Amino acid sequence: MISLISTDVIAIIALCFTISFGKKNVVVCNKKNMIYIYAAVTTIILLILEITTILMEISSNNKLMMPHRIANILGFSLSPLVPFILLFFNSNKEKNILYNCFLTIPLCFNAFMCILSYKTGFIFFVDAQNQYTRGNLFLLPTIICIFYYVLFVIAVIKNSVKYEMEDKKILIPVLFIPILGIILQILFKDLILIWCCTSISLLIYYIFLLELQFKYDTQTGIRNRVAFEKEMEQYVSRDKNATIIMFDLNNLKRTNDKYGHKVGDEMIFHAAKIIEKSFSGIGKSYRIGGDEFCVICNEITRKLLDIALSNLDDLLIKINQKRHIKIVLAYGYAFYNKNENENESKSINYTFVQADKAMYIHKAKLKEAYGIIEND
Template identity: 30%
Template structure:
């Protein structure tokens, strides 16, 4: 038994990490779809880490039931790989689109698992992936075993393609974490192909899971969950830094016009679309010259660093971007804004109040124009 512990010590270590993650997840009262997916991934990964050494332990052993144990553990080990891959992709998909129905409709990306299961059933009668000799109870690879590794590699490469395709919808931090999460299993498989005693194929998945849980599930996020802009905490942190550093900057405060009416008339789902559309406009226009944030509700802010001589140009670009849609509600979206440049004797609160007051005056004027007859409004 001690020899097995030494040989599979990395599996024991990885299993300990998974147990720790699971216990930490059980301490929270918050139940989310991402937490449920992560628990399933932990269960499947733990199963693979336990099954792998069992296939080695039962190999060559001769006792009643040994053949069944050797065959069944290998059967399940072949099956669990695509299951984990599908669950990982489901997690990333939900983080990007926040739509559980989308995951359900895609069967949790388990198409490769279903195909693998059918092949393994066929394998019982006509070994193509593996076989176990009944006389010696020894494992032997089948002639088409490489197809299984190809399916696994394709699954993780498809995840990378999925990530590249939708990378603009998530933060750079998430892209990096997911890339590591997807690449480490591939590297683990390559290492184990050269030396089967280096059990990195399944244990490498634990690295990605650990990073996902620590950096995405537990650490406070610096972004707004809906719009993927920076949140109020990030806005205040950046503002505090610029005030202390005495660097030139200014702030733009935005508020959407008639947002309550849009929610009341078209529903909150359309309201979310409006917020996302406006957030995308800010992100597109200010990505290089400022930090765009959602302060809450339909209130947004942009911190403009350095030269602020082109504020009106930026505003016009935002208006132009908002028109790039066929959706009538989104296309009719308007906003009010206020800009204030920071001076050395101004506090963060004073700066915000000045910009907010200008925004409020513009909003008041906008409502006044809206209530005037069309000809008089144009005259103003």
């Protein structure tokens, strides 16, 4: 028992440190920080409750029967909350009221059954001698935990399509270590592993968030300049054709000066999402400057490129119908041929320059179409 308590205390200390770092971290986006902090604080509470119940169980003092029952009620009631938090913040349905209500039903039902267990012993029972035993419905909180974890895994898989393979490898233990702890604790009654495993999982999740800050732009959620340059370097030895598409957001400076940087930031965000959506499945999107974006596509046909650019134009028309300040994107592209990569004038960097020049030609045409626009 002492070793279990020591492990829990170490887990609490580690989580407290990472919560402190998370609060100070201004690079990782605020939403992802809050996911981690909420889940970590809940886990610390559960670890403290676990230590409390262990100490009460060791004691033979029957005066501790009531607090022992209350501690178990809190522990079993809150146990599905960690995967619930992770699911809620990672789901794309945050604003769907019906979906959110559906999610809370198992959580509320579990809490209700745990409260009833004070007298009935459905989930657990602490007798008059302060001895703890499992109830007939002991697996109910565990089943609800697994239910939320499964939905969380599905949500993460959907949201991780854009992640590189090395990022997904980090996510694997984040998702499955807690489930492993749950299974082992069910099979071996004397083992108490769930919240230690969850703590390890959350620590790995925090490392994952730190890793992402070096690859993804926090404002837009797409890949950043560092990731772009790393991808460009791969084409020195990569035996693949590529298409580079450059984008520039017009009127950003004027928007910032007239309406403020918050409105300008919102334009950048929507521009990035439109570009990412237009090339989803055929190319990787990057923010390489303040209002400059790039997409790199491997082995795509001219027809696919035309379809993607047509989708982009359609999305711009659709979003601008609802906007007072229009989003105008200039773009240009060039093709990289693997068979010509030994020629410096046909290198991937040369292709990038050609795409940039094509973008400025398109930008000039947009000036004529929309009137005089300042150089951004």
